[in-house]
Amino acid sequence: MKDLRKLASSGCALCHKVALSAIAICFYKDYTEDIHNLRGVVHMATTKPTGWVGWVYFASVMIFIAGSIQLLAGFVALFKDDFYLTTAQGLIAFDYSQWGWIHILLGLCSMAVSWAIATGKFWGRLVGIALAVLNLLSNAAFLPAYPLWSIIVITVDLLVIYALTLHGSEAKA
Amino acid sequence: MAVPTSQETSGWIGWIYFAGLLLIISGVFEMISGFTALLNDNFYAATERSLLVFDISAWGWVHLIMGLFLIVTGTSVMSGHMWSRVVAVILAVFAIMAQFAFMAAYPIWSIIVIFMGIMILFALTVHGDEVRVASR
Numbered sequence: 010m011k012d013l014r015k016l017a018s019s020g021c022a023l024c025h026k027v028a029l030s031a032i033a034i035c036f037y038k039d040y041t042e043d044i045h046n047l048r049g050v051v052h053m054a055t056t057k058p059t060g061w062v063g064w065v066y067f068a069s070v071m072i073f074i075a076g077s078i079q080l081l082a083g084f085v086a087l088f089k090d091d092f093y094l095t096t097a098q099g100l101i102a103f104d105y106s107q108w109g110w111i112h113i114l115l116g117l118c119s120m121a122v123s124w125a126i127a128t129g130k131f132w133g134r135l136v137g138i139a140l141a142v143l144n145l146l147s148n149a150a151f152l153p154a155y156p157l158w159s160i161i162v163i164t165v166d167l168l169v170i171y172a173l174t175l176h177g178s179e180a181k182a
Numbered sequence: 183m184a185v186p187t188s189q190e191t192s193g194w195i196g197w198i199y200f201a202g203l204l205l206i207i208s209g210v211f212e213m214i215s216g217f218t219a220l221l222n223d224n225f226y227a228a229t230e231r232s233l234l235v236f237d238i239s240a241w242g243w244v245h246l247i248m249g250l251f252l253i254v255t256g257t258s259v260m261s262g263h264m265w266s267r268v269v270a271v272i273l274a275v276f277a278i279m280a281q282f283a284f285m286a287a288y289p290i291w292s293i294i295v296i297f298m299g300i301m302i303l304f305a306l307t308v309h310g311d312e313v314r315v316a317s318r
Contacts, residue, residue: 064307067304071303081282081283089234092286158282158285
């Protein structure tokens with residue numbers, strides 16, 4: 010009886026040991042798989058163009074829209090400045106024809122850089138951010154002429170800056 | 183592992199229905215403003231002088247045709263064709279620009295269509311890839 014109990018307990022201990030090591034093996038395996046997955050995720054986040062690369066196309070389309078609106082505003086300032094709500098005295102810095110040229114220049118540059126952004130060029134992202142900031146500032150100064158236009162361009166520029174700074178690095182591949 | 187399975191995309195596939203529906207809604211909106219410009223043009227706040235490029239009946243036709251295109255593209259976007267996404271992006275850009283030039287006529291309508299256009303572009307460019315994966 011005593012022997013039997015001893016046998017049982019030792020058997021149990023054996024079982025216990027086997028179970029423990031089995032668990033350990035399982036865990037070890039899971040752990041290595043985790044490492045593997047993690048490596049894959051890190052790899053994916055840094056180099057692989059995932060679904061999120063779409064942010065770059067978004068930024069490119071948005072900067073194209075901002076640029077075309079700037080172009081429109083520039084032409085209106087050059088050829089039809091009585092369309093605007095304020096006279097030249099209501100503007101902060103320049104007169105309408107100067108603002109017109111500034112807007113046309115910024116608009117053309119923005120539309121051109123949208124191509125560089127879409128093709129994933131690094132300089133395209135830098136120039137895109139710089140142009141978006143310039144667009145934003147010029148529209149803030151030009152706001153009295155046509156507030157709604159300027160507010161929308163400012164919103165679009167903020168979206169460009171957001172997309173290029175937070176999600177820009179995913180575009181490289 | 184890097185390739186998302188269709189199960190993983192199913193949560194986000196709604197974006198394409200979102201984009202398609204928004205395309206249809208903004209198309210209807212465009213057609214309403216087009217019909218208003220053609221049939222009841224003293225409804226608008228603007229006089230002929232304060233509009234850009236075209237006169238009000240020409241803008242009416244532009245909006246009407248744009249609206250039709252938007253509705254057709256919206257229905258085809260929901261069936262997941264690649265070409266319809268490209269066409270939809272181009273159309274949304276044009277719709278935004280047209281509403282921009284037309285803003286003097288009815289600013290609030292234009293702002294609504296412009297923001298719907300930005301939402302469409304967001305859904306189609308940022309979440310567009312997941313649609314292609316899920317639809318194959």
